[in-house]
Amino acid sequence: MWRRSLGAGCRLFGCRSAVPQGIWGSSAVRACSAPVLPALSITALQAMDSWRKHFEERGVPEPEESSHYIMAHLFGAKTIQSVEQGKLTEFLSREETEQMWKLCTRRLSRMPVQYVIEEWDFRDLTLKMRPPVFIPRPETEELVELVLTDLETMCGTEDALDALHTCVEVGCGSGAISLSLLRSRPQLKAIAVDQSQQAVDLTRENALRLGLQDRLQIHHIDVMKDPEAALSLCTRASALVSNPPYLFSEDMSKLEPEILRFEDPSALDGGEDGLNVIKQILTMAPKILSDHGRAYLEVDPRHPSLIQQWVEVNVKELRYVETRHDITGRPRFCILQKRELIQGPRVGSGLRN
Amino acid sequence: MSRLVPLITSVCRGVLWRRGCPGVSPSLNPLPGLTWVPAAGKKDLVDLPVLDEDELEEQFVRGSGPGGQATNKTSNCVVLKHVPTGIVVKCHQTRSVEINRKRARGIMREKLDVAYKGELSELIVKKKESVHKKQEKKKKAHENLERKRLFKEALVTESTHE
Numbered sequence: 001m002w003r004r005s006l007g008a009g010c011r012l013f014g015c016r017s018a019v020p021q022g023i024w025g026s027s028a029v030r031a032c033s034a035p036v037l038p039a040l041s042i043t044a045l046q047a048m049d050s051w052r053k054h055f056e057e058r059g060v061p062e063p064e065e066s067s068h069y070i071m072a073h074l075f076g077a078k079t080i081q082s083v084e085q086g087k088l089t090e091f092l093s094r095e096e097t098e099q100m101w102k103l104c105t106r107r108l109s110r111m112p113v114q115y116v117i118e119e120w121d122f123r124d125l126t127l128k129m130r131p132p133v134f135i136p137r138p139e140t141e142e143l144v145e146l147v148l149t150d151l152e153t154m155c156g157t158e159d160a161l162d163a164l165h166t167c168v169e170v171g172c173g174s175g176a177i178s179l180s181l182l183r184s185r186p187q188l189k190a191i192a193v194d195q196s197q198q199a200v201d202l203t204r205e206n207a208l209r210l211g212l213q214d215r216l217q218i219h220h221i222d223v224m225k226d227p228e229a230a231l232s233l234c235t236r237a238s239a240l241v242s243n244p245p246y247l248f249s250e251d252m253s254k255l256e257p258e259i260l261r262f263e264d265p266s267a268l269d270g271g272e273d274g275l276n277v278i279k280q281i282l283t284m285a286p287k288i289l290s291d292h293g294r295a296y297l298e299v300d301p302r303h304p305s306l307i308q309q310w311v312e313v314n315v316k317e318l319r320y321v322e323t324r325h326d327i328t329g330r331p332r333f334c335i336l337q338k339r340e341l342i343q344g345p346r347v348g349s350g351l352r353n
Numbered sequence: 354m355s356r357l358v359p360l361i362t363s364v365c366r367g368v369l370w371r372r373g374c375p376g377v378s379p380s381l382n383p384l385p386g387l388t389w390v391p392a393a394g395k396k397d398l399v400d401l402p403v404l405d406e407d408e409l410e411e412q413f414v415r416g417s418g419p420g421g422q423a424t425n426k427t428s429n430c431v432v433l434k435h436v437p438t439g440i441v442v443k444c445h446q447t448r449s450v451e452i453n454r455k456r457a458r459g460i461m462r463e464k465l466d467v468a469y470k471g472e473l474s475e476l477i478v479k480k481k482e483s484v485h486k487k488q489e490k491k492k493k494a495h496e497n498l499e500r501k502r503l504f505k506e507a508l509v510t511e512s513t514h515e
Contacts, residue, residue, distance in 0.1 A: 065427050069448075078448055113427045121448035138413075138429060138450035139421050145451065247422055258425050268422050301419055327413045327450065328420055 041091040073117040110257035134267035136176035175203030195222035236290040243298040244277040286317035289338040401462040
């Protein structure tokens, strides 16, 4: 290939500079949206810079991060920092250039990076991502930490007692939470359910890729419509975990395009007060959990006190243990525990912490 | 109950500094490689200073909204500040915030080690200097006494010879 400076090839990038505004008007310019492939060879650095500018011009958030993650992925790396520096100044092959353009054009439509590269990391796992299955958020990594810390306290570090522990997850999405728990606790078993068949399929796929399928049962169940189906799966779980849809319905329309256009709204919309699915899960919790078993929920920052009050009145078998905050300092996680059931002639059936 | 208190909230970027984070568990290996293998590598992790979470402030930008499900961002840069020394560590080595947090702590321990060592060698130099100064003082005082003695002797000798 002829080696020319990027400037010489610039005329061929995008339509904006090439099309005289006066004749065609701005709508026509926007209509030819995908930047054309460069005619000349470019380096990875130039490609990233070029796309960062395209993203900026089009108001795509995280313009630099997006171009970096996509390019890194092209090289088989997770981050651009881990790509050998020399590689970034070499010319990209034709195929690499085409692939970069193809993937970045998807990002132009506000497709989340995780869907563009079809994968993302969650703690120490790399998971396959596919729209519209919900993309795990960084806050949820902490939810897993909370559960792991408690499991460790409950049964000591990795001994035989672990074999008796089962964890139930409601709304598994891509499988992030359950698979993370299984990876960290080799003796743990998990049961995961989701109302979306696509989520069930993706979780299954991720479980297979990680070799964790033997310890994970996945079921296609909608706990709102058919809670009994979930209750029949497990009655003595040590832990019930969920990152349920918890957004307020009225907030749905304010979501960024990345979410609105590509992620399953039923994975996000928790109803008018965001508590619909949460309440259902907590109502089911006493039947799923063993005595002293715990429920761990990720929620909206406005929820913890509401949940505490509601549970006190409506789910007496559960004791509200505590609220934990996420890395940004927002109240994010609710921990509840199933009270032990006492039976005896004097007391009758009652509850004890 | 959480000991966490958001210290500063920047209105335009919604950044919250968080003091201490007991939630960070050791269950993830943040530094795969030398420093975690006891036998290999130049520095055993045992030698590095232990972090007190109460002395740390952590920052992770998540926007000014409610975060969580309402936001999907790929930025996962963690900034860790050691308040007593003012040392700041930034980490965005991986695509996991949790792992970046742990790595940031590992790097912080190494930096604190260097900082403390630096202080330590400074102390040693200062001590040597003060010891040297004392010695010099003594030497001079001794020399002065000697000079005076000789002077006196000289006077006495003179007077006896007159």
